[in-house]
Amino acid sequence: MEEEKMNLRLDADVQKLEAERLRKGKTKADEDLDSLKTDSKKLSLSIRIVGLGKTSEQWCEEIQEEKNKSDSWERKFQEDSKFCDGIESKLEQDRGNERNDRRVRNDTAKL
Structure with a gap:
């Protein structure tokens, strides 16, 4: 029983670590997306300014x-x-x- 509790705690810890890793990955992906959106807006503006649009x-x-x-x-x-x-x-x-x-x-x- 103790061994089972310990395994469950380890599984829970692994799942917490995995969830934290996924949250960090999602945060990074969101930041990258925001950066790409900003770059896209700047590029669109530049294109309009120089008349390439x-x-x-x-x-x-x-x-x-x-x-x-x-x-x-x-x-x-x-x-x-x-x-x-x-x-x-x-x-x-x-x-x-x-x-x-x-x-x-x-x-x-x-x-």
Whole structure:
């Protein structure tokens, strides 16, 4: 009978130790889960901040907008280039006319 009581006490002690080990494991798992949830929230926020959370449709729209801007700037550049070419051409023409006017004045003054 004494031996049986002792075995029961040992079994109870083993079960207590096992229960304590399981409680510690559960606590650790809960802490890890909370940490993962926190990390997940931070990651989601970071993704939204840098814009990576966009759908492919949103990315396509943004890309199209940027292409449109690029095309607009290209047209503006072409227009400005033509304008500059026209001004340079007019300047050369005016310089040529000025040279001719000087020659004519010089020739007239010599007469």
